Amino acid sequence: MNIINKNRKMNTRKLVIVMALAVLPLFTFAQSIFDKFEDMDDVSTVVVTKKAFDLMVKMGGDSEEAKEYVNMIANLNNLRVLATENATIAADMKAKVNTYLKSSKLSELMRVKDKEGNVKIYIKEGKDADHVSELFMFVEGISKHMGGEERKPEAVIVSITGDIDLNKISKLTSKMNIQGGEHLEKAGKKQ
Numbered sequence: 001m002n003i004i005n006k007n008r009k010m011n012t013r014k015l016v017i018v019m020a021l022a023v024l025p026l027f028t029f030a031q032s033i034f035d036k037f038e039d040m041d042d043v044s045t046v047v048v049t050k051k052a053f054d055l056m057v058k059m060g061g062d063s064e065e066a067k068e069y070v071n072m073i074a075n076l077n078n079l080r081v082l083a084t085e086n087a088t089i090a091a092d093m094k095a096k097v098n099t100y101l102k103s104s105k106l107s108e109l110m111r112v113k114d115k116e117g118n119v120k121i122y123i124k125e126g127k128d129a130d131h132v133s134e135l136f137m138f139v140e141g142i143s144k145h146m147g148g149e150e151r152k153p154e155a156v157i158v159s160i161t162g163d164i165d166l167n168k169i170s171k172l173t174s175k176m177n178i179q180g181g182e183h184l185e186k187a188g189k190k191q
Contacts, residue, residue, distance in 0.1 A: 006110070007117045009107075014060045017039060017129075020116070033096050033099060033100050034080070034082060034096060034157060034159075036094075037082045037084075037089070037092075037093065037096075037157075040084075040089060042084050042085065042086040043082055043083065043084045043086075043087055044081075044082070044084070045081070045082055045083075045088060046079070046081040047078075047079070047080050047081075048076075048078070048079040048080075049078060050077045050078060050162075052071075053073045053074070053076045053077070053079075053162075056070070056073055057070050057073060057074050061186070068130070071168070072165075072168045075162050075163035075164070075165075076160060076161070076162035076163075076164065077161045077162035078159070078160065078161045078162065079158075079159070079160050080157070080158070080159045080160075081156065081157070081158050082156070082157040083155070083156040083157075084154055084155055085154050086139075086154060087113065087154050089154075089155070090140060090154035090155035092154045093138075093157060094138070094140060094155065097138045097157065100136075101122065101136075104122075104124070104134075104136075105124055106122035106124050106134065106136055107122065107123060107124075107125070108120065108121075108122055109121045109122060109123045109172040115140040117139060118139070118140050118141050119137065119138060119139050120137065120138045120139075121137045122135075122136040122137075123135055123137070123153070123166075124136075125138070126163060126164065128164065129187075130165060130166055130167055131163055131164060131165055131166070132164050132166060133161065133162070133163065133164070134159070134160070134161045134164075134165050135158075135159075135160045135161075135166075136158070136159050136160075137156075137157070137158040137159075138156070138157055138158075139157075139158075140154070140156075141154075
């Protein structure tokens with residue numbers, strides 16, 4: 001009987017996750033300097049809104065992994081990932097990122113420049129040293145060094161807003177397989 005209940009719970013979770021992913025595009029995202037990239041054919045986009053995060057929290061789960069995931073996303077307001085393999089669009093993205101950084105109240109948390117590319121991470125301070133209200137990451141120049149990979153992004157923009165725990169966010173970006181997210185683990189330790 002326990003096996004049947006576990007299978008039902010697993011099937012229910014899978015169904016809920018599929019439904020959540022299906023309705024994500026229906027939620028709108030506030031206008032920003034980066035909106036123009038979302039409609040471009042050569043830009044891959046992922047946008048998750050507060051309503052979607054709230055829905056995921058409600059769905060929850062019984063396993064320790066599910067509870068940990070819910071704790072990571074419970075206080076997030078927005079997640080946006082924009083990636084392109086097009087060098088012209090990547091240059092435009094870089095210009096928009098520079099404009100955004102000048103007008104926002106973000107401070108540089110860290111930057112990594114190596115043979116694999118450039119990663120710059122910025123934050124807006126939060127309630128304490130371990131929390132930020134915005135985490136912004138720009139990754140560029142990685143296409144030359146991703147030999148054998150099917151996708152070769154030229155530039156990636158990641159923006160996460162909410163009450164963000166830097167000690168947990170690297171796990172979230174790792175689970176979502178966001179390029180450059182591995183550097184967030186180092187950022188959490190530097191805080």
